[in-house]
Amino acid sequence: xxxxxxxxxxxxxxxxxxxxxxxxxxTFYLPLTLLAPLGEVSATILPVEEPVLAxxxxxxxxxxxxxxxxxxxxxxxxxxxxxxxxPIASITKIITTLVVLDSKPLxxxxxxxxxxxxxxxxxxxxxxxxxxxxxxxxxxxxxxxQRDVMTVVLLPSANNYAxxxxxxxxxxxxxxxxxxNAWLTEHxxxxxxxxxxxxxxxxxxxxxxxxxxxxxxxxxNPVIAQIVSTSSAEIPGIGAVSNSNKLxxxxxxxxxxxxxxxxxxxxxxxxxxxxxxxxxxxxxxxVVGGPDHPTINTxxxxxxxxxxxxxxVVTLASDGExxxxxxxxxxxxxxxVSESTLDAVVWGEDEITATVAATSMRAADAGExxxxxxxxxxxxxxxxxxxxxxxxxxxxxxxxxTNPAAMF
Numbered sequence: 001x002x003x004x005x006x007x008x009x010x011x012x013x014x015x016x017x018x019x020x021x022x023x024x025x026x027t028f029y030l031p032l033t034l035l036a037p038l039g040e041v042s043a044t045i046l047p048v049e050e051p052v053l054a055x056x057x058x059x060x061x062x063x064x065x066x067x068x069x070x071x072x073x074x075x076x077x078x079x080x081x082x083x084x085x086x087p088i089a090s091i092t093k094i095i096t097t098l099v100v101l102d103s104k105p106l107x108x109x110x111x112x113x114x115x116x117x118x119x120x121x122x123x124x125x126x127x128x129x130x131x132x133x134x135x136x137x138x139x140x141x142x143x144x145x146q147r148d149v150m151t152v153v154l155l156p157s158a159n160n161y162a163x164x165x166x167x168x169x170x171x172x173x174x175x176x177x178x179x180x181n182a183w184l185t186e187h188x189x190x191x192x193x194x195x196x197x198x199x200x201x202x203x204x205x206x207x208x209x210x211x212x213x214x215x216x217x218x219x220x221n222p223v224i225a226q227i228v229s230t231s232s233a234e235i236p237g238i239g240a241v242s243n244s245n246k247l248x249x250x251x252x253x254x255x256x257x258x259x260x261x262x263x264x265x266x267x268x269x270x271x272x273x274x275x276x277x278x279x280x281x282x283x284x285x286x287v288v289g290g291p292d293h294p295t296i297n298t299x300x301x302x303x304x305x306x307x308x309x310x311x312x313v314v315t316l317a318s319d320g321e322x323x324x325x326x327x328x329x330x331x332x333x334x335x336x337v338s339e340s341t342l343d344a345v346v347w348g349e350d351e352i353t354a355t356v357a358a359t360s361m362r363a364a365d366a367g368e369x370x371x372x373x374x375x376x377x378x379x380x381x382x383x384x385x386x387x388x389x390x391x392x393x394x395x396x397x398x399x400x401x402t403n404p405a406a407m408f
Contacts, residue, residue, distance in 0.1 A: 040360035040361065040362055041326050041327070041328050041329075041360060041361045041362070041392075042360050043324035043325065043326055043336055043358035043359070043360065043361070043370070043371070044324060044325045044326075044327070045323070045324050045356045045358060046322060046323055046324055046325060046356075048323065048354040048356065048373070050352045050353060050354060051314050051346075051352055053312055053314070053346060053348045053349075053350065053352075054312075054348055055348050055349060056077070056078075056306070056307070056309070056310025056347070056348040056349065057306060057309075057310075058077060058078035058303065058306040058307055058310065059302060059303075059306060060078060060079065060080025060081065060299075060303070061080065061081065061287060061290065061296070061299040062080075062081070063081065063289055063290055063291065064081050064082065064086065064265075064267075064287065064288045064289020064290055065079075065080075065081040065082040065083070065084075065086050065207065065208040065286075065287075065288045065289060066079060066080050066081050066208050066285070066286065066287040066288070066299070066303070067079035067080075067208035067209050067211065067212045067285050067286060068212070068283060068284070068285035068303045068304075068307050069212040069213075069215075069216070069283070069284050069285060070281055070282065070283050070284070070307070070347070071216065071219075071281075071282040071283075071284065072281060072282075072347075072380075073347060073378060073379065074379075075209075076208075076209055076212050076285075077307055077310065077347070078303075078306075078307070079208050079209060079212075080208075081208065081289070082207075082208075082289075083207060083208075083209075084207065085191050085192070085193065085205035085206055085207050085210075086205055086206070086207070086288055086289055087202040087203075087204065087205055087261055087265065087288075087289075088192075088199060088204055088205060088206045088211065088259060088267060088288060089199045089200075089204075089259025089260055089261045089265065089267050089288075090134070090157045090159075090198070090199040090257060090258060090259035090260065090267075091199065091206075091211065091214075091257050091258075091259040091267055091269045091286070091288075092162075092194060092196075092197065092198060092199030092204045092259070093153050093154060093157060093162050093197070093198065093199060093257060094154075094214060094218050094224070094256060094257050094269060095180055095183075095184070095192075095194055095214065096153065096162050096165065096166055096176075096180070096194075096197040096198075097150050097153060097154060097165070097224060098183070098217060098218065098221060098224065099166075099169075099176070099179055099180045099183045100146075100150070100165055100166065100169040101221060101223060101224070102183060103169050103170070103179065104146065104169055106146060106147060106223050107223075108222045108223060108226060109226075110147065110223075111145035111146070111147045111148070112145050112146030112147050113145070113146055114143050114144070114145055114146075115143070115144055115145070115146060115149050115164070115165075115168050116141065116142070116143050117138050117139065117140060117141065117142040117143070117144075117164060118140050118141075119140050120164075120167060121138045121140070121142075121160070121163075121164045121167075122138055122139060122140055124138065124159075124160040124163040124164055124167075125137075125138040125160045127160075128159040128160045128163070128198070128200070131200060133159035133160070133198065133200045134156065134157045134158055134159050135158055135159060135160050136152050136156060136158035136160065136161055136238060136241070137237075137238055138160055138161070138164065142237060144235070144236065144237070146165075147223075148235050148236065149161055149164065149165050149168075150165065150223075150227060151227055151230075151233050151235060151241065152235055152238065152241055153165055154224070154227050154228055154257065155227070155228075155230065155232070155233060155241045155242060155243045155244065156241045156242060156243075156244060157244050157257075157258060157259075159198035159199070159200055160198075162197045162198040162199070163196075163197055163198055165197070166197035173196060173197065176197055177194060177195060177196065177197075180194040180197070181193065181194055187213070187217060188213065189206070189210045189213060189214060190210075191206060191207040191209070191210045192205070192206035192207070192210045192211075192214070193205050193206070199259055199261075200261075202261065206288075208285075208286050208287075208288060211269055211285075211286035211288065212284055212285050212286060214269065214286075215256055215269050215270070215271055215284035215285060215286065216284055218255065218256050218257075218269070218271070219254075219255060219256065219271045219282070219284065224256075225254075225255065228243070228245070228254075228255035228256045228257060229248070229254040229255050230243060231243050231248055231249070244258045245257070245258050245268065245270075246293065246297060247268065247270065247297050247300060247301070250301070251272060251274075251301050251304050251305070252272040252273045252274045252275075252283075252304070253270055253271070253272045253300075253304075254271055254272065254273060255269075255270065255271045256268075256269045256270055256271050256284075257269045258293065259288070260293070264291055264292075265289055265290075266289075266290045266291065266292050266293045266295070266296050267286070267287065267288040267289065267290070267296070268286065268287055268293070268296055268297070268300060269285075269286045270283075270284070270285055270286065270287075270300055271283065271284045272284075272304050274304065274307075274308045276308065276311040276312075276313065276345045277313035277343060277345050278343075279345040281308070281311060281345065283303075283304055283307050283308075285300075285303060287299055287300055287303070310347060310348045310349075311345055311346065311347055311348070312345070312346050312348065313343055313344070313345055313346075314343065314344055314345075314346045314352070314377075315341065315342070315343050316342045316343065316344055316352070316354075316375045316377075316382060316384070317338040317340075317341065317342040317373060317375075317384045318338060318341050319338060319339075319340050319341045320337050320338060320389070321337060321338045322335040322336070322337050322389070323335075323336050323337065323338065323356045323358065323373050323386055324336035324356055324358035324370070324371070324386070326361050326388075326392065328361075328392060332390075332391075332392045332393055333390070334361070334364075334366070334388050334389050334390040334391070334392050335388075335389040335390070336356075336358040336359075336370035336371055336386040336387070336388065336389070337370075337386060337387060337388075337389045338373065338384050338385075338386060339384060339385040339386065339387045340384060340385075342375070342382060342384040344375070344377055344380075344382055346377055346378070347378060349378075350377050350378035351376075351377075351378065352375060352376070352377050353375070353376045354373060354374070354375050354376075355373070355374045355375075355376075356371070356372075356373045356386075357371045357372050357373070357374070358370055358371040358386060359371045361388070361392055362392070363392050363393060363394045364388055364391070364392045365388070365391050366387075366388050366389060366390050366391050367387050367388060368387060368388045369385065369386070369387060369388075370386040370387050370388045371385075371386045372384065372385055372386055373386060
């Protein structure tokens with residue numbers, strides 16, 4: 001039966017609309033789906049296993065007062081004995097030289113101005129001789145550089161030279177004492193008192209915690225640090241002088257100052273460089289009021305060993321370790337991995353936390369940046385870049401055409 005005009009017209013309309021639909025699809029749908037940018041794929045952050053460290057064990061001497069600290073962290077790592085200010089003997093001379101340098105600074109290896117000794121300096125010699133103090137030769141008209149005088153103060157610990165140095169710098173012992181106590185207050189050493197420059201009087205007192213901070217200040221001064229790390233020196237008109245610190249060069253000890261008051265009160269302000277992993281840790285501290293120097297030297301070696309053992313090399317991130325995952329709607333999978341291994345030297349009481357910041361991804365190549373992971377270790381922050389572990393490829397034509405909802 002032949003088609004009616006209406007049927008023919010309907011069929012023509014169907015063909016036309018179908019053709020229009022195909023044209024529209026070719027013109028709009030295909031380009032939109034094939035060329036549209038992919039939506040970002042967010043990372044799933046993986047839990048980070050944070051290491052738990054053993055608590056350090058540091059044994060302190062039963063006598064006097066003692067403390068040990070490290071330059072890479074504030075305060076002390078451990079302390080024992082009396083918490084009250086105790087006599088510090090010739091450790092006083094570190095304060096004396098630091099206060100003098102504050103007033104009359106020297107550059108490293110600079111000799112400084114010439115100090116001419118007079119009858120006052122001769123009197124200092126005989127006064128110290130009468131008290132049984134440590135002395136070095138002095139005579140009227142003697143001339144030495146500031147650096148040489150400081151060396152005689154710090155190495156053989158000559159009391160009369162400490163007095164001469166203070167008197168030269170400030171004009172009188174009283175003026176020095178005023179300046180010294182102002183300096184102590186300025187540097188937060190509020191439990192330390194100085195009444196004269198040599199340390200022969202028991203009224204020069206400090207706490208082990210304050211002395212640990214004093215040790216930091218001493219080795220932070222390049223002139224002091226250089227002098228106290230020297231085993232001996234040649235002084236014009238005097239000859240060779242030797243460092244009274246018998247621990248120098250043992251277990252990394254490179255300073256700082258001995259002290260002795262009569263029998264039964266030996267002291268050492270110390271610093272030591274120890275190696276943990278590939279890091280040098282500088283330890284500082286003091287033992288005050290020991291029975292003799294060999295005894296406190298043994299105690300200090302034990303303090304250094306215990307403190308060193310309290311540090312651990314911890315691997316915070318290993319090369320290629322996964323910290324986040326990507327799972328794309330089209331089936332590609334990849335991970336945000338550590339670009340390199342990150343080790344850190346950690347003190348046993350430090351808390352370790354990790355924060356992962358992984359970027360969102362579209363199509364990308366393996367090795368492209370994928371964010372960072374940041375570790376907080378005590379007061380220090382470490383960071384390692386994250387990179388993409390595998391290629392995240394474009395999903396291809398078929399997936400784009402059949403998943404329009406994921407594209408728009």
